[in-house]
Amino acid sequence: MMNIEFETAAAEDLRNQRSSLKMRFSSVGGMKFSGVCACVPRNEVDNMTSGAELFGADIENTIKATGVRTRRVCPPGGGVTALDLSVTAAKELLGNHSISSSDIGGVLFVTQTPDHDMPNNASRAAHLLGLSTACAATDTSLACSGYVYGLWLGALMARSIEAPLLLLAGENHSASTSPYDKSTALLFGDAGTATLLTPEGDEEWHFGFLTDGSQHDVLMVPEGRSRRPFNERSLEYKTWPDGGVRRPIDIHMDGMAVFNFVVRNVPGCLSSLMERNGVAADELDLLLLHQANLYMMKQVAKKLKIPLEKMPVSLDRYGNSSSATIPVTICSELQKTVSEKPHRVLASGFGAGLSISAVSMNLGPCVCPGVIEYP
Amino acid sequence: MEVSQFINEIADIIEADPKILSLESDFRESADFWSSLVGFALLTFLEDQCGAVLSIDGFLECKTVGDLYAKAQERQRG
Known part of the structure; x- marks a missing residue:
């Protein structure tokens, strides 16, 4: 087999490319x-x-x-x-x-x-x-x-x-x-x-944030508030251009656009945060990602070269509960270990906005009763 | 990018065993599960890592890992 090298300037730029969108950092x-x-x-x-x-x-x-x-x-x-x-x-x-x-x-x-x-x-x-x-x-x-x-x-x-x-x-x-x-x-x-x-x-605690409001409409609830107030048609199911059947007050998600945003930006953001704070990927005990989609999460972890064993998953049993997924994952997957000892953690949430947030911090030991049911 | 690395990258994306993946492998059949997200991840890889921007039709023409590699080569040749 011939070995083909892709050493054009364009390919080199692409290989070294981080997100072209800028982040904001903060430490508390x-x-x-x-x-x-x-x-x-x-x-x-x-x-x-x-x-x-x-x-x-x-x-x-x-x-x-x-x-x-x-x-x-x-x-x-x-x-x-x-x-x-x-x-x-x-x-x-x-x-x-x-x-x-x-x-x-x-x-x-x-x-x-x-x-x-x-x-x-x-x-x-x-x-x-x-x-x-x-x-x-x-x-x-x-x-x-x-x-x-x-x-x-x-x-x-x-x-x-x-x-x-x-x-x-x-x-x-x-x-x-x-x-x-x-x-x-x-x-x-x-x-x-x-x-x-x-x-x-x-x-x-070291934080990083990225906001791209130009893609506000790829994950949204279109109707029911000030921009498009609730009206008599808000509860009607209809077929939208993307083929989805939903009401105007239901969540609309362009999965491809969200996936594209996440895989192209989240790994770079997390790398930047780690680099800025002198944390190497192999020093991390845990990668706590928002439980959006298992395939997408795995792709992010792989791009960061973090073993999947360090990325706990609760999505399979609890679904995507938006802002709650990270604490649900801590409680469901890490209850015993965070109760007993400290962990070097990189956590990140990403989604509607579009928005990325990330933190590098120590987690544990802390009080963790786990996941309880209602009622 | 060498062939072996290319195959490893594809295996990673389609969640297949790189030891049994080859240029002759049908990448859709070899995927642990095939979905539009996996297809999109392949397109993103070809664009970001190989400089090969494929149209949807161009991607749909590809059946094997070798077809994807050839697309990447075409881009390299200009």
């Missing part, structure tokens, strides 16, 4: 990841059954491609929300922790499925958890990149108010997912999580 010192708990609905959906009619003979291949075999979803028609799940997780966490509700000085709730447009989830959560009125409580609206953004914003808040803070991250996207749209029908699960951040110690 003096923070401790003190505890984490996740809560999922008791209702489990088996994708082989639920997707059989939509996908027919392709169902097994589709499940292999996404990696989601079962997922937990809130009962249809309302009644159980991300707020319920996250508050339940927080109660379990505080019940197992030396820090009590009276010590908490702040609540940050990451969600794109709040109970109401007004008021925010965080204020209600603070009340339900019996926190003092001397509490800073606010929501932040981000999807899959939301948890790492929450660690960053939560750390800044906790350092500023000099008090422990509860980071609640939860979603019930199942309520805005069309069962007739092949690109999303089998993907999303629901979950609520609680993470306790305490301003103590001398560790530094």
Whole structure:
């Protein structure tokens, strides 16, 4: 066989190419990841059954491609929300922790499925958890990149108010997912999580962010808010140009565009963050990725040359719960080990925005009751 | 890129065993599972690592790993 070398200038540039999009970096010192708990609905959906009619003979291949075999979803028609799940997780966490509700000085709730447009989830959560009125409580609206953004914003808040803070991250996207749209029908699960951040110690958390709003429409809910208000046609299922059947208030996802953005940008972002902070890939204990799609996650890990054994997966049983997937994965896959010892971690969320967030930090030892069910 | 490295890269993308993959292998049949995402990952690899920008029709014409390699060679020859 002949060996062919691709040593043209173009190929060389492409081989050495990092993302042409720029990142922003930030470091926050003096923070401790003190505890984490996740809560999922008791209702489990088996994708082989639920997707059989939509996908027919392709169902097994589709499940292999996404990696989601079962997922937990809130009962249809309302009644159980991300707020319920996250508050339940927080109660379990505080019940197992030396820090009590009276010590908490702040609540940050990451969600794109709040109970109401007004008021925010965080204020209600603070009340339900019996926190003092001397509490800073606010929501932040981000999807899959939301948890790492929450660690960053939560750390800044906790350092500023000099008090422990509860980071609640939860979603019930199942309520805005069309069962007739092949690109999303089998993907999303629901979950609520609680993470306790305490301003103590001398560790530094190093963050990186990338935002590309030019692709805002490849992962969105088109209708129901200010740009296109809810109207009488919002609940009508129709066939869209991409072939998907969904309502205007359902999640629309251009899977190829999201995949393209992730594989072309996330590895470079994570490499840049590691390089900036002097962390080599082989020094990492864990790669915690947002549980978007198993194939995509594997491609990211491979590009970073991080063994797949260091990349825990919860997607197969819990689905994609957006901002909650990273804490769900910690609770479901790492409960024992993070309870006992520290780990050098690289975590990253990526998705709607389009947005990438990443953090290099130590995780554990911390209080971790694991995954609990609601009710 | 040498042939062996090219085959290893393709094996990685289609999640196949590189020891049994060859230029004669049908890459769709050899994939652990075939999906549009895997196809897209191949296109991205050919574009980013080999400088070969394929049209969808050009990609659909490819059946074997060797066909993909040939496309990459065409780009190299200009």
